[in-house]
Amino acid sequence: MELSVNDHGNFAVVHLKGDVDLQTSPQVRKGLLGLLEDGRRPVVDLSAVTYIDSSGIASLVEAYQTARKKGLSFSLVQVSPAAMRVLQLARLDKVFTFHDTVEAATVGA
Amino acid sequence: MSAAAQTAADPGPDNAPVIEVRGLVTHYGPRKILDGIDLEVQPGEILVIMGGSGSGKSTLLNHLLGLLVPTSGAIRVLGEDLNAIDGVARTLLRQRLGVAFQGGALFSSLSVLENIMLPLIEHTRLDRKTMEIMARLKLEVVNLAGFEHLMPAELSGGMIKRAALARAIVMDPRILFCDEPSAGLDPVVATAIDQLILDLRAAMGMSVVVVTHELESAFKIADRICVLDRGKVLAVDTVAAIRASDHPRIRNLLNRQGEDPDLDVDAYLERLTGIDL
Numbered sequence: 001m002e003l004s005v006n007d008h009g010n011f012a013v014v015h016l017k018g019d020v021d022l023q024t025s026p027q028v029r030k031g032l033l034g035l036l037e038d039g040r041r042p043v044v045d046l047s048a049v050t051y052i053d054s055s056g057i058a059s060l061v062e063a064y065q066t067a068r069k070k071g072l073s074f075s076l077v078q079v080s081p082a083a084m085r086v087l088q089l090a091r092l093d094k095v096f097t098f099h100d101t102v103e104a105a106t107v108g109a
Numbered sequence: 110m111s112a113a114a115q116t117a118a119d120p121g122p123d124n125a126p127v128i129e130v131r132g133l134v135t136h137y138g139p140r141k142i143l144d145g146i147d148l149e150v151q152p153g154e155i156l157v158i159m160g161g162s163g164s165g166k167s168t169l170l171n172h173l174l175g176l177l178v179p180t181s182g183a184i185r186v187l188g189e190d191l192n193a194i195d196g197v198a199r200t201l202l203r204q205r206l207g208v209a210f211q212g213g214a215l216f217s218s219l220s221v222l223e224n225i226m227l228p229l230i231e232h233t234r235l236d237r238k239t240m241e242i243m244a245r246l247k248l249e250v251v252n253l254a255g256f257e258h259l260m261p262a263e264l265s266g267g268m269i270k271r272a273a274l275a276r277a278i279v280m281d282p283r284i285l286f287c288d289e290p291s292a293g294l295d296p297v298v299a300t301a302i303d304q305l306i307l308d309l310r311a312a313m314g315m316s317v318v319v320v321t322h323e324l325e326s327a328f329k330i331a332d333r334i335c336v337l338d339r340g341k342v343l344a345v346d347t348v349a350a351i352r353a354s355d356h357p358r359i360r361n362l363l364n365r366q367g368e369d370p371d372l373d374v375d376a377y378l379e380r381l382t383g384i385d386l
Contacts, residue, residue: 022233022280029239053281055235058242085312090249 003031008106011073012040017048020056028056032063036070043105047078057086064096073097075105125188127152127284127316128173133182135168142168144340146182150284155310155317157327160337161362166320169337170288173318174208175199187283204232207282207315211289213269215261215276221248222257225276232280247275251305267298271305278309285309287319291326303329324363328352336362 001024002017012035020028035042042063046052060076067074075097079087087093099105128150135143143165150156160166171177172184175191184191189202215224225244229235235243248254251271256264264272270290277285290306291299303326310317321327327334327348334351336343338358344351351359379385 022235025239026235029236054243054246054279055233055239058239058246061242061246062238082314089308089312090246092246 001027003027005031005035008043008102010041011043011106013043013045013102013106015045015048019050020052020059022053022055025053025055025059029059029062032059033066036063036066036072036074039070039072041073042067043075043077043099043102045077045102046080046083049080049083052083052086054086057083057090057092060096061092075099077102077105124152126150126185127187128318129183129185130169130173131183133169133172133184134180135172135177135182136180137168142340143172143179146337146340146342148335148342148345150316150318152316153310153314154332155306155319155330156333156335157319157321157331158335158337159321159324159327159362161322163339164337165340166322166337167288170286170318170320174206174286175203200232204228204280205283207277207280207285209270209273209277209285209287209290211292213261213273215264215269215272217261219260220257221253221259221261221264221272224261224272225257225279228276228280243279244275247279250278250309251275252301267294267302270294270298270302274302274305274309278313278315281313282315285315285317287317287321289321289323290319291323292321299323299326300329302326306330324365338362 001019004015006013006015014031014035016028032042044060064074077099079098084093087096126149128148130146130148133143133146134141146169158166158169168177172179173186187202187205189198194202216227219227222241222244225247226240229240229243245257248257251274253268253271253275256268261269287306291302294302306317306319307330309315319330331348333345333347335345336351336359343356343359344354352363354360375386
């Protein structure tokens with residue numbers, strides 16, 4: 001899996017590529033919590049993610065709640081239908097903020 | 110995200126069966142329990158193994174889990190030959206299988222949350238916070254949120270089944286095995302468990318093998334039903350085909366009629382007296 005971060009005004013656009021699984025999700029968690037520690041506002045681009053397991057989703061959940069605690073925004077971009085089905089199973093589709101594009105997520109940057 | 114993106118593991122480019130059983134024979138002592146079983150489970154399929162008491166369905170399940178060694182025959186699970194696999198490879202395979210045992214098999218000294226986290230603690234090096242969130246997510250899925258601090262002794266029968274399911278899926282298994290998931294539950298709870306299995310398959314794309322003698326449950330969740338009888342496969346077919354079968358022993362099973370085995374007088378008397386003719 002590859003993780004890269006681009007500045008987009010006030011936002012930190014986090015591009016994930018490949019599989020987010022038991023081996024790689026700790027890297028995602030560390031990256032997102034690090035950005036939040038620095039007061040950045042993550043926009044997580046999932047468009048190039050080929051697979052995300054429960055550990056990846058748990059990392060997103062922890063980062064999202066940490067952002068809320070800090071009063072920072074946090075959104076997901078281009079969640080696949082398959083990933084959305086898993087999110088729906090745990091009602092997380094009603095929890096996260098979703099956008100279709102990075103541009104839509106970074107309006108007002 | 111591309112249309113190919115998945116949350117469930119890829120079944121593989123060749124879409125090969127996730128389980129292949131060929132000519133499986135097993136004995137308990139001199140008694141033949143399974144007699145030449147051939148069976149396949151396809152990716153994403155729910156296969157229900159049905160049969161009366163003593164038909165061999167639990168023994169077959171234990172073989173699929175690699176818990177028993179067959180007298181003869183071969184079993185491949187996710188491409189691995191269970192007769193040949195050992196050590197690290199066997200551990201890695203078991204990490205890709207989830208099992209919900211009939212009685213739950215929860216550790217009585219651990220809370221519900223700790224029980225569900227156990228596979229993660231044993232098999233991963235994830236941060237504990239991540240493990241807790243994963244376990245809590247599964248509790249949400251099985252509708253046990255808020256009960257994570259209870260001990261197994263404080264759970265009802267239906268809650269134990271749900272907790273066992275949550276633990277079975279916490280590692281996002283490729284194959285979920287359920288032994289009598291709705292046995293002994295009232296109809297409402299049993300129906301909810303059936304629906305949960307369907308929802309899990311739809312969302313996570315896993316294959317599911319269910320052992321049950323509950324006809325209603327089997328008809329509701331199965332893509333195909335394997336009917337076992339006296340250690341042999343009587344039929345493996347769709348729900349509609351099984352229901353329409355005119356095989357007398359399948360009809361007996363569907364009509365819940367008791368066994369009426371043909372009496373082998375010689376064998377019977379030998380069994381009673383220990384005296385061979």
